[in-house]
Amino acid sequence: MVSVFVVIVMAVALAGLTVGLGRAITKDIRQAARFRERLGARLGELRLGRVLDRFAIDPRAYVHDLAVTAVEMQMARCRGCACVDLCDAALRRNAAPSELAFCPNYPALAVLAR
DSSP states (O other), rough: OOOHHHHHHHHHHHHHHHHHHHHHHHHHHHHHHHHHHHHHHHHSHHHHHHHHHHTOOOOOOOOHSSHHHHHHHHHHHHHTOSHHHHHHHHEEEOOOOGGGGTTTTTHHHHHHHH
């Protein structure tokens, strides 16, 4: 009789753990999605967002598929770039990706565009 009671208690505990774990995973997935949405919004404030367009890279896929550290590193390169005037001119004339070789993110974006 004791062993049946122990089995029932363990089954209930396992069920509770499974439900709790499922909720935690769902919450984490939602938080990650919101974080990447905010990252995408920050990306849109930089020239990098328009440069992605020139490479025909979908910004949503870029933010979703790349490691967050890679995206943040490329955003930091863009913010610290010394070629702002050159970049603005290239973006105004809808320059081809090959004309953006001055961009510090060019090597990474060229690989992603393939």
